[in-house]
Amino acid sequence: MKTAIVTGANRGLGLASAQKLMNEGYTVIFACRDPKKIPASVQFKNQSCAMELDTSKTQSIEKFANDVLAKFNKIDVLINNAGVFLDDKDGGETSALKTTPETMLKTLQTNTIGPALLIQKILPSMIKNNFGRIVNISSGMGQLSEMGGAYLSYRTSKTALNAITRIFANEVQTKNILINSVCPGHVRTDMGGASAPRTLDQGIYGIIWAATLPDDGPTGGFFRDGKPLDW
Numbered sequence: 001m002k003t004a005i006v007t008g009a010n011r012g013l014g015l016a017s018a019q020k021l022m023n024e025g026y027t028v029i030f031a032c033r034d035p036k037k038i039p040a041s042v043q044f045k046n047q048s049c050a051m052e053l054d055t056s057k058t059q060s061i062e063k064f065a066n067d068v069l070a071k072f073n074k075i076d077v078l079i080n081n082a083g084v085f086l087d088d089k090d091g092g093e094t095s096a097l098k099t100t101p102e103t104m105l106k107t108l109q110t111n112t113i114g115p116a117l118l119i120q121k122i123l124p125s126m127i128k129n130n131f132g133r134i135v136n137i138s139s140g141m142g143q144l145s146e147m148g149g150a151y152l153s154y155r156t157s158k159t160a161l162n163a164i165t166r167i168f169a170n171e172v173q174t175k176n177i178l179i180n181s182v183c184p185g186h187v188r189t190d191m192g193g194a195s196a197p198r199t200l201d202q203g204i205y206g207i208i209w210a211a212t213l214p215d216d217g218p219t220g221g222f223f224r225d226g227k228p229l230d231w
Contacts, residue, residue, distance in 0.1 A: 001046060003027040003072050004211065005122065007055060007115075008082030010037040012189035013137065016200045017079055017207050022048050024212075026077070029068060055082045055114030056106065065121035074129050077211045078122050080115035080161075081137045087151045096152035104153045111157035116164050123168065123177070132177035135210045136165050138222065140183045145230040162222055162231060169220030178219040180210045185224060 004021050008014035009030035019042065022028040028048040030038055035050035044050075051067065054060040068075065087094050090103045115136055126132025141151060142158025162181045169179040187203035188196040202225075209226040222229045 001025060001027055002076040003029070003074060004077035004079065005029045005031055005068065005075060006079045006081060007031045007053060007118070009050075010034065010039075013184055013187060013200065013203050013207065014079070014081040015039070015042075017081065017204045017211070018048075020204060020208055021077070021211065022046060027072070029072075031064065032082070053082070055080075055118065056084075056110040058117060061114060061117045061121065065118065068122075069125060074131075075122050075125050076129075076131060077133045077135070078118065079135045079137070079207060079211055080118060081135075081207075082114065083111045083137065083157075085151075085154050087153050090153075094150040096150060099152040104156070107153035107157045108160070111154070112160045112164065115161060119164070119168055119179075123172065126177050127172060127175055130176050132172075132175075132179075133211050133213055134168070134177070134179040135207055136161050136179070136181045137207065138162055138165075138181040138183050140185070140224070140229070143222075143230060165222070166220050173219065176215055178210075178213050178217050180213075180219060181222045182206045182210050183222070183224040183229060 004026045006014050006018040009018040010032035018028045018030050027046045030050040031053035033054045038050050053064040086103050086107050090100055138161050139158040141155050165179055165181040184203035185198045186196045187198045206223055206225045
């Protein structure tokens with residue numbers, strides 16, 4: 001039985017991805033800041049469980065990783081889904097000219113630094129077992145090839161996350177470990193809004209695809225719905 005970690009698993013894409021993997025037979029660690037916020041309708045199976053993790057705090061990442069690795073003898077999949085979108089909360093101003101340092105730092109800490117630190121903690125276990133799938137949830141808003149204006153913090157954090165994908169993928173290219181960025185598209189979630197064009201099922205398709213890749217699958221890439229995107 002494979003074991004997967006999904007961050008931000010109390011709602012939206014994280015919750016849907018965690019439930020999908022659990023229903024496919026994985027043991028899933030539903031990681032989130034407040035496990036009590038995981039819907040009561042979730043019925044844990046396959047030894048799945050909820051664990052506390054705040055990716056904006058280094059101490060929380062360290063404690064989570066230590067507890068997970070002590071409880072489970074291996075981690076096969078890591079989905080770095082937890083993220084924030086704070087630019088539109090910066091006084092209601094989305095212009096890059098108005099973005100505050102505080103918004104940038106908070107966004108980068110959660111969306112970029114947190115995933116990088118968690119990979120550092122979990123990847124050695126994957127290397128030891130010569131198996132791993134890491135999925136970093138990115139965004140088309142982080143594409144340099146189609147970069148627009150506004151939303152400075154969020155765009156920057158996702159572009160940097162794509163760089164992290166490439167860096168770690170290259171460091172383990174001789175191992176059976178595949179690390180990719182996935183853009184789920186504009187999905188109807190609390191973050192995406194009720195008017196978003198894509199459903200949760202459509203959004204998680206590419207996430208589950210990357211999390212369950214065969215040994216000869218791609219690594220170090222950027223994908224949406226299993227199809228390559230330009231950086």
